[in-house]
Amino acid sequence: MGDWQRIAGGVTAAKGYRAAGIAAGLKASGAPDLALIVSDVPAIAAGVFTTNHLCAAPVAYCRQRLQTKGTAQAILCNSGQANAATGEQGWQAVLAQAQMVATALGLSPEMVLVASTGVIGQPIPLEKMRQALPTLTAQLSYEGGDPAARAIMTTDLVPKQIALETLWEGQPIRIGGIAKGSGMIHPQMATMLAFITCDAAVAPHLWQEMLQRACDRSFNQITVDGDTSTNDSVIALANGQSRTPAITEPGAAATRLEEMLTAVCVHLAKAIARDGEGATCLIEVQVSGASDDAAARQVARTIASSMLVKSAIYGRDPNWGRIAAAAGRAGVPFDAANLAISLGGIPMMRHGQPLAFDCAAAHTYLLNQAAANTDSAGQQSIDHPIVIEVSIGNGQGRGVAWGCDLSYDYVKINAEYTT
The missing domain is CATH 3.10.20.340 (ArgJ beta chain, C-terminal domain)
Incomplete structure (x- = not known):
């Protein structure tokens, strides 16, 4: 293990992040199905997405958003419906989801990223989501990492989360993450979602490069069944709330942060592989x-x-x-x-x-x-x-x-x- 320790909290372990997860009625089972992660301040945002050409509407939306504006403040994720292969209706649903969250939190819609997981071809039940958002935002908490981890699950048997902490110039830096994935898992991204939060200040290009390399050594190195899905997304936020010196170029600080980011991704990737559908080991x-x-x-x-x-x-x-x-x-x-x-x-x-x-x-x-x-x-x-x-x-x-x-x-x- 590197020069860090494991701590509790998942995506809310890093300073300045709240999260929540609820049952919004999107799943027939009544299980939790809607999660929200929010940074107190705008954060540098990086993303790695599926290589499947039939990518879901939220994937296309997030790719476009991160190419034009590399910051975000909120991530909304639903489980139950993939919003993939849904045409123009799917794209309009993503825009509506971003607007709903923005209105509820007092943000610009462009500061909201969206992810979905579930059955391909299933549209988003927007009215149910709209009715659930007041409850979801009311439950946002600095201890809300676990409910969020549970709300993004589909066929997963267990939630997947981790948080690590290290000291840099006497100040703690933390990275936390949650993930879902159990089937349709194969290198070059699979049917998996991962959301990572960090409280360091990092230059946008460095953060994106760090995330890509971390994914290459983790999520792109797992397989369950050889299928690569339409919705795979890894989104990482870095909000600078640790108040440690900004990392703007390669060096010791950047290397240390990337090693910790990679460790978070490897843990989540291994947890996905272990929880493969029907797996025993x-x-x-x-x-x-x-x-x-x-x-x-x-x-x-x-x-x-x-x-x-x-x-x-x-x-x-x-x-x-x-x-x-x-x-x-x-x-x-x-x-x-x-x-x-x-x-x-x-x-x-x-x-x-x-x-x-x-x-x-x-x-x-x-x-x-x-x-x-x-x-x-x-x-x-x-x-x-x-x-x-x-x-x-x-x-x-x-x-x-x-x-x-x-x-x-x-x-x-x-x-x-x-x-």
Whole structure:
């Protein structure tokens, strides 16, 4: 862990942020479905969004907003309806949502960002949202991170949040975040949302660059099922309320802040992978020996997303041949004579040759690590992943990817998603 500590609060841990989450009746289940995050002052805003060409109206809106004005003060997110593939009606709904929040908070509409998650093709129930906004804004609180985290969930089983704090020139700097995601998860953004708050003062171009690099090492390194959705968004605000010196150029302060931002993103990404639909365990693929980090990350992603590897892990079957095959089709050239594979520290292949190994011990490792993915209180844990180590050569490139096993329940969940 870096030079920081974990603290409570999620998106409201950083100074000057309030949040709320309520049930607005957008979901038939009656579960919380509307969240709002607000900075006390205008904040520098950065964003990374889906690469799917059929992007949802709120994604198009936020992209446009951040390109023309790199500041924001509020983020509204609904769950239940994706507002994707909804045409002009969807675009007008986003404009209406921004106006509603702006009116309620006394802001300009251009200071409001909007996100949605849920069923594609479902329009936003604007009247229900309009009726719920007074309650939502009344519940804004500096302790409202947890309700907000719960209100953005869809098929998630658990809320996902974290906050970290470090000291810079004797003053605390904090970064907090919440995320949702369980299915339609694949590199290059997936069906996931993440909202990050920071109380440092950062130059806009630096903050955007930091967020992109952090996403490349976290959210773009997770996979559940190979699907990239229409609504994926990571939005990060930095409001300067820590009163620490502004970070305007690369250097020690910028590096430290980016490392902490990356740690927040990695934690949330791993939590998404662990909570994959129907998953029983978290898988971590560590690749070394590549020509550069990008190549190593590509190999790691390919292995983590292999349906055969995921199925073997679900069956607690140490079938390293599937790992080797996935590495070989990753699109990264390497000498097969250099390939090495270990599972949980148990060597299975060296110098491109299979090794005799204790299959029963490897099977027991998979069983034990899968069991450790649920803690003593029955909650999901990301602290004990099943670790696959792969080396493809002698290069300095290293990369990590995270995924989950593929269970029968994944098919059941998605077969019944809209019915």
